[in-house]
Amino acid sequence: MSFGRLKALSGVSIDLAQGVCTGLIGPNGSGKSTFVNCLSGLLHATEGSIAFEGKDVTRFSMRARAQAGLARNFQNLRLFEDLTVRENIAMSARLAGGWRRGSEAIVQDIARTFGLEHDVDARVGDLSWGHRRRVELARVLNGEPRYVLLDEPGAGLDLSERQRLPGIIADLTSRGVGTLVVDHDMALIARVCSRVLVLRQGQLIFDGTPAAAFKDAQVLECYLGERHASA
Template identity: 40%
Template sequence: MTAPLLEVRNLSKTFGGLKAVSEVSFTMNKGEILALLGPNGAGKTTAFNMIAGFLQPTEGQILFEGRDITGGKPWDLCREGIARTFQLSRPFSDLTVLENLMVGGFARSSDIGLIRSRAAEIAEFLGMGRQIDIEVQHLTAFDRRKLELGRALSTRPTLLLMDEVVAGATPAEAQEMVALVRKIRDTGVSILIVEHVMKVIMALSERVIVMESGRLIADGKPHDVVAQPDVLKAYFGEQYVATRA
C-alpha cells in the first residue's frame, strides 16, 4: 500500500494556556481536494502553519509522502513540495506581477531565464497574462488573491494549502476561483483548502474535515458532514440545533 500524501497524527499547538489545535489527526490522499471547515478561531490557520513549517507543533507528527516532516522549516518543506497561501496576502507591492511570480521560482532553480519563463506561464495559467508588467499595488483585491495563489504555485508544489482565497470575492469571482482550483488539481496538485463559503466547498471537495475549538469534530462527505448535529452546533450554537430537532 502506498502512503497517504499527508498524514497528521495527534497534532497539538498550545499558546500559553490556550490549546489552539488539540490532538488533530487526519489523512489526505494524492489528487484530493480536501476542505477544512470550522468557525472563527477553530485553529485552521494554526494547523496550516504547522503543516507548512511556520509553527512548531507542541505535540504530534506530520508525515508527507510517508516521511516525517514534523518541525521542518518552511523553506525545507517548500522544497519537499508543500506550498501555502496566506489568509492575509502580503505581495511585494512595488514589484510587478511577473516579478512576484518569479520569487518562488528561486526555491527550485537559479536560472533566471527559466524562472522568468515559468513565471510567465503561471501568469497565463491564472488568466493574468496581460498584467505581468503591472505593479501589484495597482491590482484589484481579487487579482491580488490570484497572484497570492500564483506565488504559491511558483514553488511547484505537490501539496497546496489554501487559506480563504475566496474571502471578499464577488459571486462571479468566486466562480472563477473554483474553476482555477480545479484546474490546479488537474495538473496533479493536491489541495487542502480552508474556506467559509459553503457553495465553494460543495463545488470543490469530495471530503471535508471540520474543526471546532482546536479539535477535529467531523470527517466525511460534504453533504453528510454539514448535517451532523456537532457541526451545526459549532456554527450556529446549541439553541439552533435544539429548535431543529
C-alpha cells in the first residue's frame, strides 16, 4: 500500500481464522491502521489482494465487506452524535443488512453487555469519550460480524473501562468471531490473543505467539525501544 512515494505496507500477507484473536502491534506509523483500512475497504490497496472466506473482495467497498461479515471500529470514533445510543446501536444492524438485529430486545441486551443500559436514550454527543467508545463497540458487534477489526479499542478509555475489554474480546472469540486487535497494551494482547503480528515500517517482522514475540530480539528492539535491546 503506497501513499504517493511512501510505501506504508509492503509484502504483508496474513490469514485470519474464525474463532481466533490475533494481535497487531508495532510502533506509531508502522502501518497498523493502514493495514486495518485495507482489510476493511476504507482504503483500496494499491497492490496485492484481499480474500474473505475464499472470495476475492479486493474491489469490494467497505459496506459490501461489512455485509459479507467483516466489521471494524475506528481509532477516532465515527458515531452519529445527534442520535441516541439506541439509535446508534440499531443503525449497525441496518448497515450490515441484518434487519433482525434492530429489534428493541436485542439492542437492550447489547446495551447491557456494554454497561450502557441506563444510557440508551442519551444523545451520543452528550456522553463521555469512554461511553462513546463503548457505544461504538456495541454498534460493531450488533451487526453480527464473523470477523472484527479493532483499531485501538482501548484508546481514550479509563482504567475501569479498559478492564472490560478483555472480557468483550474473549467473548467474541468464544462465539467464533475472528478478531484482529491493534493495541499498545501488551498485557491486553498477551491475555486475549493466541497469535501476534508485529509491523515495523510497513513490513511484517514477526508472526507467532505472544510469548515468543516477547522473546524475539527484533520485536523487543523495535517495539520496546533501545532500553530493552541494550538490557
